[in-house]
Amino acid sequence: MGSVPRANGDEPFLAGVGDTLHAIEAVGVALLLRAPDAPQLDAAAVVVTPLGSGVVENVRLDDEVFATANAYRSGRVVGALPMDIMSGHPELSAFAPFPYAVGSAPVFAGGRRPAGTLTAFWQRPYGGPQPWELAGLASGARRLTRELTRRARAGTPPVPPPVPVVVAADTEVSGNVTSTAPHLYHLHKLAVLLSSAADTRKAVQMTVQRLTGGFGALGAVVTSLSGRQLRVLGQQGCSGRFAAELDGAALSDGSPEADAVATRRQCVLSPADPRAAGRLADASGPGERVSGDRTAEGAFWVVVPLLSGQRVIGTCSMAFDAGRDNLVAEQSVLTALATLLGQALERTRLLDGQHALAARLQRILLPGTLAGHPRLTSASRYLSATSGIEIGGDWYEMIRLPGGGVALVVGDVEGHNVPAAVVMGQLRGAMRAYAAEGHGPGTLLARSDRLLVGLDTDLFATCCCVALDPEHGTAEIATAGHPPPLLRTPDGGYPALGVVPGPPLGVAATGADFPVRRLDLAPGSLLALYTDGLASAVDGELPPRALEEGVADGLGLGELCDLLTDPDAAGAPPHHHDDAALLLVRYEGRYEGRAA
Template identity: 50%
Template sequence: MHEVGAAAATVFLRVPGTPELRAAVVAVTALGVGSVERVSVDDDVYPSAEAWRTGRVATAHSTEIMAGHPDLSVLAPLPYQAAAAPLFSATHRFGTITAFWLSAHGGADRAQLERLAEIAADLTAGLEELADRGQAPEPPRVPVVVAVDDQAADGGRMTSATAPLIYHLHKLAILLPGVTRTRDAVDLAMERVMSGFGASAAIVSLIDADRLYLAGASGCAREFLRTANGVPLGRSTPETDAVARQRQTLYATADPRVRGRLPDEASDDDCFWVVLPLLVGDRPVGALSMAFDQRHKEIVAEQATLTALATVLAQAVERTQMHEARHELAEGLQQALLPRMLPQPAGVVSTSRYASATSGIELGGDWYDLIGLPAGGVAMVIGDVEGHNTAAAVVMGQLRSAVRAYAAEGHDPAAVLTRANQLLVGLDTDLFATCCCVWLDPDTGRTQIASAGHPPPLIFTNAAAVPLSGLDVGIPLGIEAGARYEAAELELEPGALLACFTDGLVDFAGDLRPEAVKAAFAGERDLESLADQLIGGFEDLHVQHADDAALLLARYEGPSAEARRNVRQLKIHRRDLLGAQRTRALLRQWLDGWGLADMADEEELLVSEVVTNGLVHGDSDVYVYVRRYPERVRVEVRDSDPHPAQAVTIPREEDQAEGGRGLVIVSALASAWGNSPGGRGKTVWFELPIADPERGRHLST
């Protein structure tokens, strides 16, 4: 920097296995505290990327760079010129070295660019020596920042400690507004504190009700973390005192209040602690504690910088906590308006999925339902209310209730839509909604379909699409009071699959993604896995989802009289302490009735584990469905707990000493098993093959 007269310089190294250059070392002066830390080698704006691609010195002016990356104006608000030289040898391509000159100082001349190339060649030689010894350097996640002795604007000089701290504080202040989760904000701060500020240990504690809980920690003893998590605010500790007094406090190495915090007791004699309250205005949200060894004793004088660090972290914590609370409230209300559990009538197997939009925290108006009809049929309903707000969610709840009531009265799908339209017009909400209704008679396969502006369902038989002829899609609900709707009829063959969906799952042409549909329906026999596959593509559809997505799948298995012979079901109340025992006894009876008594022991063991898991950890009613197929027996256990069940070998602290291992047993013994979210809860299923009596062993799956 001295030799080329630059205000800042950065050494970028290639991240192995990626097309990315990452800052490894940053040198700054008082006028150069900003830096880009990640550069794609395919970027056509940065001179570092051009130097990497061409192997020659490349230059660019700030106006050219900011035209492609306008967000960089916060890094260097003054005009500048950048030049990059490759760090290439005959056998290695390490990265680039980039220097920056303020335009007001004249920028770089030809001699300075030539000197930059010479410096790059010298650095390359040193890097190659390391590589030849098997010590090729890789860039750290947070760059090493060094201060170049330079006259500061006020006539003083920047200290070796001040410039790196200001650099990392500035970078953290830029990165934190981009995160929406408190966990991510804490992780970013911890990364900068440990690697950038040089802390030996750090703790972020956040207030929840009347206690301080650990949100992040690094470099601390496990026993200390166990006792520090959940400490009451009324107990005197360095963190609770900082919150109560709202004051930064320094604890010397000999202070007994901070002993035992580090893994090595000898470290306690070498490290001092700085504890800062995290304040938003006059309101504390937590505390930040940092330990430094004697090599960093000059940081004590950086009180203003440390206070600024605590301030930007506190503001990020408050913002992300508010975002998470609002999102949780919205998601909870949304889930409460969806059906708790889909019925499983004989002859029809169904499942559902719902994915919230990530572009905001507003409520969506998507809904679905599966309704038992008075005559013994089943109704599939899916719809979408205009808008993403509380009004849309309220109207969605009203329409869902109304459609259920009209269906329970025995109306056909066209009549249900006509009445729902009149209801929505009468509510005078200025909102419209789309809706599709499918009525299926499991005894005959006869199906009626009516739609009010909603995409018709996809119907597949043997992985081939069944065309829908004669379906007249009417106008959406809530637009015209006198609108009438017509239903189309068709006969479904056993094994036919119906997929109802909302427009959050469609591409810009209004269709489910063809490649996803083709892959999903090509021989996929398991409905839960099929739903996972279809909804899994939702994240790939848009970078930021502008709409929620709902999916309702149903497979017609054949006449209900035949299906009843092969399907058994049971509901267990969440407080039924004998539910698992009753399930085992009934399962043995069902298997004996099917002539499969030799499977009872394994089936009982697995169903007991899964049912207990739902009752204990899900704390909800549990529904058990047992289906016999020609070559296998499938058991599905559904509950209303949305958290996925996990197979773990080490129980969690809140579990009993021998708890938490049930799904490991299921995974080991079942020929196939899965764990799928559906609506407001989840389904844990497993399959066991039926023994081949001729060969005396299980069929291969």
């Protein structure tokens, strides 16, 4: 593992970054570029010394503390003190082994706005970058700007890779990496990523991505032990046939992975070993390729058992170019990697099981179907942002009323635990009973408030209740410390509803008042009821833009719900690590509606 492969064309970047590091005597320098699919800067090329493992690879554009974000937004050279960085981002102390002073200079690619930054790190407990250091950093940024501009004009605008190219500061760009600094850097980053992984899929994805993009593996596959069989959890760079054969393979079949499980030791396959044939993706095969200009020819495999305590829980298999040297000298890196991955998989598998149980309980507490009406079309979604056995207190409901109307209810009980779920179930059942008696939104909330006050709990709840009369096209709305519905009119307007909110349920010792607002609805009007997991941090309401983009694309209500509750979807509202309940109801007027 002595020579880390680098993508063709990276040499000018690495040379510029490396020369800057030496000129300003930094412990690490990174070129960060604007990510194409997220509002952040991602590291593209990093040059490090053994003290530079704390280089930050990803920085949000709106960050107010990191010099990287400030330099990008302002277009100026910016420095930051170690104490300011740690006070603004205390989580850095968990993975930055030293306090760092940071300086950052913008880089451009022919445009007026920066394409990214050149950011330097100095291992320094006190004081920020010196003027001469920032001047040298600015000089390096100008050099990289010329290279970025040349590439942009040639039709290859800069885009950061999933994993940055990392080389040691004591390495010539054209030579072999003899320092272990890049490997220790990637091992450190992987340890940080795995410590925060909340599910097995994500942990495996991050591992194989770092193996192929950072450690230079030609391919990698991770398996888990299920009874007497191996199950593939994820792979990259492997052939589809090999992955299919490995998935479900018995421990008795004599595969290298089975040997690693049985012996609890690493298994190394030389390129001449027939068991190594056909494992890597064929560079010429459809949809399959090996990273860079490397081929599946002449690769050796290292298969390591994944341990949790004294138990083998799976394997990690990695392919490397046969020309790589110093493999024996760097066995400790592979051993440490396998240990980290084994511990992470044991933890995430436990979380997966707990989360599945919590999700099942949550589904039991929420309605299986929505009460329909021929003049209404409806859809709903619930998105859990909790992990493990935690259960959220968000809920939604549609209830048929005695007079032919429909009550819409969305609420949120404080907390993410079993007591919150119990209170949510009590409130939901009580509201259904009160609505069945024919009470309007104000009375329904008032009675629910008295119920919650009478319960022996310190929890409170917020709630929005709407009574729809589909026959006459009217809506009565009352809220208890909850944002009002978002109303989209047929002409695309989003009028203010003028709802006067009442207090949250369960906070007032005496009876509270919940004012009711009456509205007329035109056919085609769309109501969105939601909890604060979908609300904007600015005004606490669902941004109309998020809803409008889906409507403009002609999405049905079910698809619109999927868009609004997908935290990774373009145009989706911001998610604040909280549960989200969403209920969409469109008044169709004389047209037949349906549940989506």
